[in-house]
Amino acid sequence: MPSFTLPRAARITRITRTHKVAVAVLAAAGATTGLAVTAAPGNATSTAAHAPAAVKPVNANGMPAKADSATQRPIRASVADSAKVTAVAKQDRAAQQAASRSDDRASTPKKYSDNLDGWIRQSLDIMKSKGIPGSYEGLHRNIMRESSGNPNAENGWDINAKNGIPSKGLLQVIQPTFDTYHVAGTADKLTDPVANITAAANYAAHRYGSIDNVNSAY
Incomplete structure (x- = not known):
């Protein structure tokens, strides 16, 4: 075949x-x-x-x-990397929120009570911003000795009174001293509680180092 x-x-x-x-x-x-x-x-x-x-x-x-040069395999984000990215994003959001709250507090004026405690605390905040030394205890101690906490107290019998410039206010300051040591940002009035305290503390800082060092008539 x-x-x-x-x-x-x-x-x-x-x-x-x-x-x-x-x-x-x-x-x-x-x-x-x-x-x-x-x-x-x-x-x-x-x-x-x-x-x-x-x-x-x-x-x-x-x-x-795209491949990883070491393994020649496609690069994929690991679970750990994803968790890190999420954590960083959360931290950023938290920081932004904290900054926003801080800005809100800064833009809102601090409130003080209209009494001796509030006057001292407001004065201390102003003193701190101006670099004037002094403590709550030092201010309170001298205020109680000089005026018993009365912002309208006036000395009508000492040498200053006889010279026509009586001591006035919580820390018994005379007008020339107030005018010299008045602190910007406070009222331009001798008997204003905060202005009187702050000017007296400024004067004491220049003469005695601090209102805390004053323990008698100054």
């Missing part, structure tokens, strides 16, 4: 179509290895295994994915 052999052109066509089918299947499946089919002379139809072809990873949009 005579043998029948396909013409060489037919064999080449069959192999070429096989190549096309194999390549199409590999591309559709996203395979990472491929099998190369090589035409052989004569009637050989065996296939030769070759080294796997490297396939570059792609992202969801079909674009090449």
Whole structure:
């Protein structure tokens, strides 16, 4: 019985179509290895295994994915990194909120009670901003000795009174002393409680180092 052999052109066509089918299947499946089919002379139809072809990873949009140079794998944010980013964002928000509250407090004038305690505390805040030394105890002690806490107290019998410039106010200050040591930001009135205290503390700081060092008539 005579043998029948396909013409060489037919064999080449069959192999070429096989190549096309194999390549199409590999591309559709996203395979990472491929099998190369090589035409052989004569009637050989065996296939030769070759080294796997490297396939570059792609992202969801079909674009090449960036890879970590150390592992050659796509870089992905770890859970720990995501947690760090979230923590930093929370800290930023907290800092912004704290700054906002601080600005609100700064823009709201501090309120003081209209009594001896409030006058002393307001004066202390002004003294602190101006760099004038003195404590609550030092102010209170001298006020009680000089005027018993009466902002309208006036000395009508000492040498200053005889000279026509009586001592007045909580810390018994004469007008010339008040005018010299008056602190900007306080009322320009000798008997104003806060202005009187602050001017007297400023005078005592220059002469005695601090109102705290005054324990008698000054």
